[in-house]
Amino acid sequence: MNRDITFGQYYPADSFVHKMDPRVKLILVVAFIVAVFLVKSLFSYIAITIFVIVGILGSHVPIKSILKSVRGIIFVVLLTAILNVFFYSGGERVLVHWWKITITVESLLFALRMALRLIFLVLGTTLLTLTTTPMNLTDGMESLMAPLKLIRFPIHDVAIIMSIALRFIPILMEEVNKIMLAQKARGADFESGGLMKRARALLPVLIPLFVSAFRRADELALALDARCYNATPHRTKYKVLKLGWRDAAGAFYSALLIFAVVAINASFWGLFGFSLSV
Amino acid sequence: MSIIELNNVSFDYQSGEDLSRGVKNINLKIEKGKFIVLLGHNGSGKSTLAKLLNGFLIPDEGDVIVNGIHTKDTKRIYDIRAKVGMVFQNPDNQMVASIIEDDLAFGPENLGVPREEIQKRVDWALEAVNMNEYRYGTPYKLSGGQKQRIAIAAILAMLPEILILDESTAMLDPKGRAEVMETAKRLNRDNNMTVILITHYMDEAIDADEVIVLNDGEIAIQGTPKEVFRETEIIKEAGLELPVSTQVALLLQKAGHPVPLVLHDEELVEAVCRLK
Amino acid sequence: MSIEVKDLSYTYSVGSPFQKEALNGVSFSISEGETVGIIGSTGSGKSTLVQHLNGLIKLTSGSVKVYDIDLSIKKPDFKQLRATVGMLFQYPEYQLFEETVLKDVAFGPLNFGATKEEADAAAEEAIRLVGLDFEEIKDKSPFELSGGQKRRAAIAGILASKPKILVLDEPTAGLDPVGKREILRLITSLKKSYVKTVLMISHNMDEIGEYCDRVLVMSEGKLISDNSPQNIFADESILSGTGLSLPHTARIRRMLETQGVFLQGNPLSAEALAYAIADALGGRS
Numbered sequence: 094m095n096r097d098i099t100f101g102q103y104y105p106a107d108s109f110v111h112k113m114d115p116r117v118k119l120i121l122v123v124a125f126i127v128a129v130f131l132v133k134s135l136f137s138y139i140a141i142t143i144f145v146i147v148g149i150l151g152s153h154v155p156i157k158s159i160l161k162s163v164r165g166i167i168f169v170v171l172l173t174a175i176l177n178v179f180f181y182s183g184g185e186r187v188l189v190h191w192w193k194i195t196i197t198v199e200s201l202l203f204a205l206r207m208a209l210r211l212i213f214l215v216l217g218t219t220l221l222t223l224t225t226t227p228m229n230l231t232d233g234m235e236s237l238m239a240p241l242k243l244i245r246f247p248i249h250d251v252a253i254i255m256s257i258a259l260r261f262i263p264i265l266m267e268e269v270n271k272i273m274l275a276q277k278a279r280g281a282d283f284e285s286g287g288l289m290k291r292a293r294a295l296l297p298v299l300i301p302l303f304v305s306a307f308r309r310a311d312e313l314a315l316a317l318d319a320r321c322y323n324a325t326p327h328r329t330k331y332k333v334l335k336l337g338w339r340d341a342a343g344a345f346y347s348a349l350l351i352f353a354v355v356a357i358n359a360s361f362w363g364l365f366g367f368s369l370s371v
Numbered sequence: 372m373s374i375i376e377l378n379n380v381s382f383d384y385q386s387g388e389d390l391s392r393g394v395k396n397i398n399l400k401i402e403k404g405k406f407i408v409l410l411g412h413n414g415s416g417k418s419t420l421a422k423l424l425n426g427f428l429i430p431d432e433g434d435v436i437v438n439g440i441h442t443k444d445t446k447r448i449y450d451i452r453a454k455v456g457m458v459f460q461n462p463d464n465q466m467v468a469s470i471i472e473d474d475l476a477f478g479p480e481n482l483g484v485p486r487e488e489i490q491k492r493v494d495w496a497l498e499a500v501n502m503n504e505y506r507y508g509t510p511y512k513l514s515g516g517q518k519q520r521i522a523i524a525a526i527l528a529m530l531p532e533i534l535i536l537d538e539s540t541a542m543l544d545p546k547g548r549a550e551v552m553e554t555a556k557r558l559n560r561d562n563n564m565t566v567i568l569i570t571h572y573m574d575e576a577i578d579a580d581e582v583i584v585l586n587d588g589e590i591a592i593q594g595t596p597k598e599v600f601r602e603t604e605i606i607k608e609a610g611l612e613l614p615v616s617t618q619v620a621l622l623l624q625k626a627g628h629p630v631p632l633v634l635h636d637e638e639l640v641e642a643v644c645r646l647k
Numbered sequence: 648m649s650i651e652v653k654d655l656s657y658t659y660s661v662g663s664p665f666q667k668e669a670l671n672g673v674s675f676s677i678s679e680g681e682t683v684g685i686i687g688s689t690g691s692g693k694s695t696l697v698q699h700l701n702g703l704i705k706l707t708s709g710s711v712k713v714y715d716i717d718l719s720i721k722k723p724d725f726k727q728l729r730a731t732v733g734m735l736f737q738y739p740e741y742q743l744f745e746e747t748v749l750k751d752v753a754f755g756p757l758n759f760g761a762t763k764e765e766a767d768a769a770a771e772e773a774i775r776l777v778g779l780d781f782e783e784i785k786d787k788s789p790f791e792l793s794g795g796q797k798r799r800a801a802i803a804g805i806l807a808s809k810p811k812i813l814v815l816d817e818p819t820a821g822l823d824p825v826g827k828r829e830i831l832r833l834i835t836s837l838k839k840s841y842v843k844t845v846l847m848i849s850h851n852m853d854e855i856g857e858y859c860d861r862v863l864v865m866s867e868g869k870l871i872s873d874n875s876p877q878n879i880f881a882d883e884s885i886l887s888g889t890g891l892s893l894p895h896t897a898r899i900r901r902m903l904e905t906q907g908v909f910l911q912g913n914p915l916s917a918e919a920l921a922y923a924i925a926d927a928l929g930g931r932s
Contacts, residue, residue, distance in 0.1 A: 103469075228473045253467065260469045263511060274703050275742040278734040279804060280726060280758025297754065300744035304790065309464045315427065316465040319457040320478040321529065324449035327483045331476035331490070412823040413794055514689060541821055544689055544850045546890055571823040612824035615853065615895035615917050622921035628928055636895055640902040646928055647908060 102263075104223045108153035109339055111224045115233030117340040118221055124347045125217045129210055131351070133358045135202070138209055140353040145216050147346075152224045162219040163212055170208045177204035227259035229332075236334055249328065257313070265306065272301050373400040374533060374565055375424060375455075380433035382419060393419035393428070394588040401567070403532070406559045408576035409569045411585035412610030417569050420585065421537045424567070425455035438532070453482055456531030460538045462518035463510075471521055472497075472506045478529040489528075496524040499562070500554050516547025520554055527558075533565040534558060540570055548575075573600070574614040577634040584609050601632050648712075649812055649844050650677040650700060655709035656868075657695055669695040671868040673709070679811075682838055682845045684855040684876070687865030688890035693848050696865065697814050700846075701734045713812070730759040733810030733842070737817045739801035743789035748774065748800050751789050755808040766807070773807040774800070776841060777833060795826045802833070806841065813842040817849060831858055852894040856880055856915035864889065877913040896920045903927075 110118070125144070132138060149159060177200070184199030222230070235252035242248055273283065276297045283294050356362075377400075382393040394416040401407060411417040422428040423435050426442035435442040437451050459465055468474040472493050479489045497503045500520040510518055519539055526534065536555060540548040552575060558564040568575060576582045582599040584591045586609040592599050600606065600617055613621070616639040623630040628646060633639045657670040670692045677683055687693045698704045699711050702718060702725045711718040716728045736742065745751035752770035753763075761769065774781045777799040784792065789800055798818075805813070818834065819827040831854065838845050849855050855862060856876045864872040864879060866889040872879055879885050880897035893901065896915050903910060903924075910923040 227469045256469070257467055260466065264463055271736065272742055274698065275734075275736045275739065277703055278701050278729055278736070279742075279755040280729055280808065281754075282758065297742075297744045301742055304744075305741055309461070312459055312461055312464040313467075315457075316459055317467070318427065319425065319452060319459075320467075320525065321449050321452050321481045322477075324453070324481050325483045329480050329483050329486060329489065331480055331486060331493070332473065333486065412825055545852075545892065546688065573824075610823060610825040612828075615920070616899060618917040619899070619921045619924065622918065623925060623928075626921070626925045628925060636899050636902065639899055640906060643903060643908060643924055643928070644906045 102222070103226050104154045104158055106153040106224075108151060108224070110148065110152035110220070110343075112337070112339055113224075113343050114334055114336050114340045115225050115229040116236050116334060117336065117343055118225055119230075119233050119237060121343055121347045122217055122221045124351060126214060128347075128351050128354045129213045129217070131354050131358065132206070132210070134360075135206070137354045137357045138206075138213075140350060140357060141213055144346075144350045145213065145220075148217075148220055152220060154220070154223050158223065159216065159219055162215055166211065166215055170211050173211060174204040174208040177207050228256055231255045231259070232330075232332060232334060253322075261309070264309075265302065268305055269298060269302055272298050272305075372403065374403040374438060375399070375401040376434075376436045377423070378434045378436075380423060380430045380435060382423060382428055382430050382432075384419075392416070392588045394423070394585070397433070397590060399583070399590070399593075401533075401565065403565055404559070404563045405565055405580040406556070406578070407565075407567045407581050407583065408579040409567060409583050409585065410571065410573060410576055410609070410611055412571055415585045415609065416588035417585045418537055419588070421457065421535050421567070421569050424533075424535060425457055426451050427457075449482070453478075453529050454531055455533045455535060456526035456529055457535045457537060458519070458522050458526055458539045460541050462515065462522045462539075462542075465522045465525070466510050466518070469509050471502070471508055471510060474510070474521065475525050475528045478525060482529060492528045492530065496527040499527055499558060500524040514547060515543045516550035519543060519547065519551050523551070523554060523558075531564075533567065535567045535569070537569050538571075539568075540572065540575065548572075571611065573606075573611055573617075577614060584611070586610070596634055597632060600634060648676050649679045649714060650675075650846075651710075651712040652676065652696075652699075653710045655696070655699060655706075655711060657699070657704065657707060659695075668868050670699075673865075673868075673870045675863060675870060675873055677844060677846070679843045681861055682847070682859050684859035684862045685846060685848045685865060686850075686852065686855055686862060686891055691865040691889070692868040693865050694816060697734070697816060697846060697848065700812075700814060701732050702728050703734075726759055730755075730808050731810055732812045732814060733805040733808060734814045735802060735805050735816060735818060737820055739805075740789075740794070740797035742804075743797060743801060746788060747786050748779075748789050748792070749785040752800065752803045752807050755804055759808055769807045769809065770803070773803040776806055776837070777803045778829075779803065795822065795829065798822070798826075798830065799833070802830075806837070810842060812844045812846065813837065814846045815848065818847065819849070819851065819854065827854075834858070852880070852892065853896070853915075856894040856896060864891075866890075876915055880915065881913055 129141060132141065149156065178196055179194060181200035181203045184197030186198035187195060188198060189196040231252045234255065235248055238248045281294060281297055283291065286294070377397050380397040381395045384391045384393050397420065409417050409420065419428065423430055424437065426448045429443055438454055440447050440451055442451060466474045467477050475493045475496055476489050479492055484492070497506055500523050502517065502520055502524060505513065510521060513521065534555070540551050543551065555566050555568060556578065559566045577596050579596055581594065582596050583593045584599060584605065591609050592602055592605050600613060603613070603621060606613060614634060616633050616636045620630045620633045620639055620642065630642045630646070633642055653674050655670055655673040659665070659667045659669055673696060685693045685697065695704060699706065700713060702723065706718045713728055713732055716723055716731065743751050745754060749767065749770055752773055753766040756766035756769045771781055774785065779796060779799050789797060792800060815834065819830050822830060834845060835858065847859065859876055862874065862876050862879045863870055864885060871889070872885045880893050882901060883893065886893065894915060896917065897913065899920060900910050900913065908927055910927055912923065914920040914923045
């Protein structure tokens with residue numbers, strides 16, 4: 094039945110970001126990740142936030158779908174934040190000191206930054222997968238990896254593998270759901286007991302899932318052969334990627350972001366006579 | 372001229388020490404433009420036979436010749452596969468791309484067809500299975516019958532001369548089955564496509580040009596639907612079940628009513644009315 | 648009353664763009680001993696409906712009662728419910744997972760609290776019941792069995808918990824004619840000797856007509872008819888707009904009627920139809 098497996102899945106829309114070349118989007122995401130890691134000052138986060146908001150607005154994807162992806166990792170974010178608060182060594186402005194644990198203003202700020210970093214990383218990559226079809230994404234990767242052909246790296250095969258993986262994820266998710274229902278009907282209990290018990294309770298789901306995945310793989314292999322996969326080394330491409338003005342605009346926009354982050358880090362090299370390091 | 376020829380073909384599966392029967396002593400000529408139905412129960416060898424036709428399996432003995440090319444000629448195997456298109460049971464397992472037109476383009480891309488030509492083929496193939504409006508959609512929301520039609524279109528985009536449907540109706544609901552049957556019949560009629568339909572539903576064979584029944588890896592009987600359906604003992608032995616109207620006609624015959632052998636419901640009604 | 652469903656409604660993914668109404672105000676009750684067919688095109692709500700009977704979908708609106716287990720209370724006893732209602736999913740062989748057939752079949756009873764000895768004994772009984780050779784297959788891996796054997800083993804896995812009600816979702820899907828007959832014959836014999844009530848979803852109207860004594864027709868989440876197969880397949884009126892068609896037997900009878908040949912009753916098997924036609928012909932000549 095219909096389950097909303099929206100995590101990172103393509104959201105069809107006719108927007109600026111959707112129409113951008115997947116290669117450019119991939120490079121931009123990498124640039125964005127670099128920018129996020131370059132950030133030193135909290136002010137830079139404002140620049141990044143603006144960047145992300147503009148990106149979301151330009152994608153016509155409802156904010157709800159995007160926030161869903163963050164909800165999925167909120168546990169990881171909280172965990173890293175808490176660990177960071179406790180294990181951050183140093184800092185002078187002590188807030189709490191109890192036994193071996195010291196919490197300082199600096200440690201709180203550090204934890205906040207790490208949490209923000211994680212959230213921004215997820216937002217950036219989600220925006221990519223929400224606005225780019227899996228096929229486009231693999232086409233983009235294939236095209237970007239083209240130089241690897243020189244060292245005889247099987248780029249096309251890797252692209253097909255990725256495309257197939259993306260295509261089968263929802264199918265296998267549905268399959269998991271079906272098997273779980275069937276085992277529940279036989280009295281299987283996935284909800285109670287300790288960690289070990291729960292892990293063991295998953296066997297009746299995982300084994301049929303693997304068996305089914307192999308059965309599907311068998312048929313898929315035949316289907317690939319039936320469609321003459323690897324028939325010729327001179328494979329053609331139906332969809333040719335083309336750069337457009339949107340891509341230039343996007344590239345310029347990201348360059349601006351990185352510049353802003355670097356500039357803020359350096360307090361605009363003292364040009365305006367104030368410091369932005371917090 | 373026959374487009375496919377099988378001369379004394381045998382094939383066994385080997386796993387370790389064990390041999391299991393695939394098919395034995397098959398002699399067969401398939402004419403271009405015919406609608407052939409290959410019937411048999413699960414394990415009768417019908418899928419093995421299908422896989423011999425496009426070089427998925429190479430016969431242990433005998434020859435399979437497609438369009439004058441031996442399937443043993445490994446260098447030309449893709450010439451055969453592009454001409455003998457094969458659609459399988461589960462449509463979900465045959466699609467490689469998440470966008471329908473991309474999936475259709477996959478075969479021609481593999482064959483190195485130029486871009487403009489692929490475009491034309493995709494247009495034509497979608498038209499041929501009546502799925503034009505789904506071109507930019509994803510397969511997830513389609514019904515089983517629609518997915519299987521897309522799988523057929525993906526094969527058609529390679530411009531095959533023979534379309535093999537290897538139990539392609541087995542997993543579908545009656546509506547999906549009807550859609551696929553209708554598509555196959557239309558391709559045969561309008562595009563002169565040679566169709567080989569593999570199934571265990573006898574009612575899918577009633578309109579065929581030729582019916583071949585396999586049992587235990589051998590051809591049990593072969594002929595027009597009427598010639599084959601008449602042989603009730605052989606049909607029963609082969610683990611098949613006659614269409615309801617044929618069963619009723621045979622029961623009436625037994626009871627002494629002069630009803631001819633019928634295949635369609637309509638024929639039965641006509642025959643009964645004539646007796647009134 | 649073994650099953651009582653009142654005003655059952657269900658909507659998937661409430662509040663998301665995928666929101667979909669699956670059931671809308673469905674009410675019916677089933678007495679012990681009935682064999683009930685559920686028909687409807689794909690997406691008509693049949694699967695959602697039967698999953699409620701096993702507590703696999705959380706009841707949100709309406710009430711469901713199976714014997715004295717009331718699913719509308721806060722914490723119903725799901726274990727007892729699932730032991731009472733055995734549910735066979737489509738392609739049930741895909742749920743096999745254990746090292747041996749015996750262990751796999753014993754999985755249900757063990758979950759429902761049987762000791763290992765009790766579970767093994769129940770498994771043995773169930774394996775024999777579905778017509779498999781117990782000594783030969785008990786230690787085999789379920790994955791070594793043939794297609795038809797796998798399905799039987801899966802059915803044994805349901806029967807081992809000794810359910811009073813058996814719910815079958817497309818039990819013959821994907822089988823060849825011989826396999827189909829065997830499974831249907833098995834269900835008939837189980838109905839006589841082992842389980843009390845059978846609910847069967849099927850797309851095959853011929854099967855429904857021949858094997859069920861009552862049919863529920865689902866369309867777009869609603870129960871649009873609840874009657875005997877003879878009445879439901881009497882003419883096209885009930886099924887029109889559901890995407891379903893008459894069984895061949897009923898179709899032939901209808902066509903004969905329009906040609907002025909009237910048959911006694913509504914025969915739904917080939918034998919009964921042939922008999923009725925012979926009767927109609929013989930009456931004149």
